[in-house]
Amino acid sequence: MKDLTLTVYIDFKSPDAYLALDPTLALQLATGVQIDWLPFSTELTQDSSHQSRPATDDGFEDFKLRRQRVKDNYTLKNKVRYAQLLDLSEEDIHRSCDSTMASMGLLWLKDDSQTLVVKYIRGVFEMFFRAHRNIGSFQVVNDVINAIGADTWGFDRFVANEGRRMFEKIQQQVSELGLYATPAYVFKGERFQGREHIPLIKWYLSGRKGAPPV
Amino acid sequence: MTSPALTVYIDYKSPYAYIAKDPTYALEEEFGIEIDWLPLTLNIASFLGSAKKDHVGKLVENNRSARQWVAVKYAYYDARRYAGLRGLTLKGTQKIWDSSMAAIGMLWAKEQREKGAQKAGNQQDILKHYTDLVFERFWKRELDIENVDVIKRVLEEAGAGLTGFEDYLYGEGRRLHDSLQQQVLEKGYFGVPTYVVEDECYFGREHLPRVRWHLSGRKGSPPDIAYNSVLRPDQTVGVIE
Numbered sequence: 510m511k512d513l514t515l516t517v518y519i520d521f522k523s524p525d526a527y528l529a530l531d532p533t534l535a536l537q538l539a540t541g542v543q544i545d546w547l548p549f550s551t552e553l554t555q556d557s558s559h560q561s562r563p564a565t566d567d568g569f570e571d572f573k574l575r576r577q578r579v580k581d582n583y584t585l586k587n588k589v590r591y592a593q594l595l596d597l598s599e600e601d602i603h604r605s606c607d608s609t610m611a612s613m614g615l616l617w618l619k620d621d622s623q624t625l626v627v628k629y630i631r632g633v634f635e636m637f638f639r640a641h642r643n644i645g646s647f648q649v650v651n652d653v654i655n656a657i658g659a660d661t662w663g664f665d666r667f668v669a670n671e672g673r674r675m676f677e678k679i680q681q682q683v684s685e686l687g688l689y690a691t692p693a694y695v696f697k698g699e700r701f702q703g704r705e706h707i708p709l710i711k712w713y714l715s716g717r718k719g720a721p722p723v
Numbered sequence: 724m725t726s727p728a729l730t731v732y733i734d735y736k737s738p739y740a741y742i743a744k745d746p747t748y749a750l751e752e753e754f755g756i757e758i759d760w761l762p763l764t765l766n767i768a769s770f771l772g773s774a775k776k777d778h779v780g781k782l783v784e785n786n787r788s789a790r791q792w793v794a795v796k797y798a799y800y801d802a803r804r805y806a807g808l809r810g811l812t813l814k815g816t817q818k819i820w821d822s823s824m825a826a827i828g829m830l831w832a833k834e835q836r837e838k839g840a841q842k843a844g845n846q847q848d849i850l851k852h853y854t855d856l857v858f859e860r861f862w863k864r865e866l867d868i869e870n871v872d873v874i875k876r877v878l879e880e881a882g883a884g885l886t887g888f889e890d891y892l893y894g895e896g897r898r899l900h901d902s903l904q905q906q907v908l909e910k911g912y913f914g915v916p917t918y919v920v921e922d923e924c925y926f927g928r929e930h931l932p933r934v935r936w937h938l939s940g941r942k943g944s945p946p947d948i949a950y951n952s953v954l955r956p957d958q959t960v961g962v963i964e
Contacts, residue, residue: 705929
């Protein structure tokens with residue numbers, strides 16, 4: 510169907526977004542859905558100040574701190590557990606950066622073929638998670654665009670002007686959608702946060718046959 | 724005594740625990756196991772702030788940040804989506820409930836089941852029946868889980884004996900419940916549903932593929948997260964009338 514478009518928001522610094530890449534492409538292959546890949550930058554850093562905050566006399570505040578530490582420890586352990594599906598180590602994924610430049614690179618390629626877009630996405634993920642390069646660097650992102658065979662002429666002006674405007678507009682749109690993590694999927698106005706929803710999206714795209722996956 | 728194959732922590736006031744209930748129970752049939760269900764009573768205010776609505780849904784108290792509201796709104800949106808697909812009612816709660824009494828009721832139902840103290844002719848699993856009743860009615864806003872008489876009626880309907888329950892509720896049961904809550908953080912658990920298999924902890928039903936892989940003996944490559952449980956009609960009906 511011509512209007513069968515799935516919008517997928519990804520943050521290049523998110524291991525969950527990287528993990529979602531192949532399952533999302535598999536969904537596309539299985540259903541024929543068109544994918545509109547868009548960048549979204551989640552909060553740059555988690556507030557980890559609670560890790561070193563001293564205990565207080567306030568039982569509730571102490572409980573909050575303890576719970577947050579437990580949750581953060583679990584979150585990291587869980588990310589490492591699933592990162593092994595991509596042969597990534599804790600060192601590979603326990604990194605952060607400003608992914609705005611990489612995001613604008615995706616927008617630069619917006620009108621290019623799906624093949625190039627996917628090559629770019631994969632290239633940036635590999636540059637960040639495997640090569641540990643700074644995808645916030647213009648040169649690094651420019652090199653990825655070059656490496657996939659796309660044109661970089663004007664990319665410098667793009668990131669200084671239109672690219673930045675486009676990126677900030679998308680950030681605003683995602684915020685208005687009530688989404689705050691990636692990958693995020695939007696299909697016919699319905700929002701899904703996380704790759705765990707792929708079975709349901711596939712069920713929708715396949716005509717809602719049989720019992721739904723839950 | 725051997726450890727149970729699978730321990731699952733739930734809280735009746737969690738919409739995600741409600742959605743996870745039936746896919747989780749399906750593991751008992753799939754793997755021939757009996758799940759060890761335990762309560763993890765969430766202190767919602769500690770991670771999602773707190774809020775209260777009046778009887779017409781107007782916000783009358785608000786201690787949540789904008790970010791917390793975004794998270795709460797999406798969580799209910801998502802939980803309702805999956806609830807709707809299965810014909811379950813999930814009405815938003817109007818306040819932060821204290822579900823510890825319902826949790827102690829769970830512990831009582833569990834003990835009753837283990838003692839084999841079923842009423843004559845009642846062949847149902849007391850704990851499952853209690854859990855099904857509490858979840859379904861609470862999320863329809865038909866159950867005051869802070870009212871001891873309400874909990875007692877549900878226990879009785881589920882087939883549990885009530886002799887000694889009030890003493891248990893305010894004595895041994897409360898101590899057991901509170902002790903469990905102290906232990907969960909120490910063990911590294913913080914949310915529901917939490918699945919524990921051989922000391923490996925998984926938070927959220929999106930890990931059920933991996934839980935299944937783990938229960939199957941970790942053969943082959945581990946699977947990724949997915950909400951991919953497909954239930955039979957008889958596995959998705961909450962309460963057997």
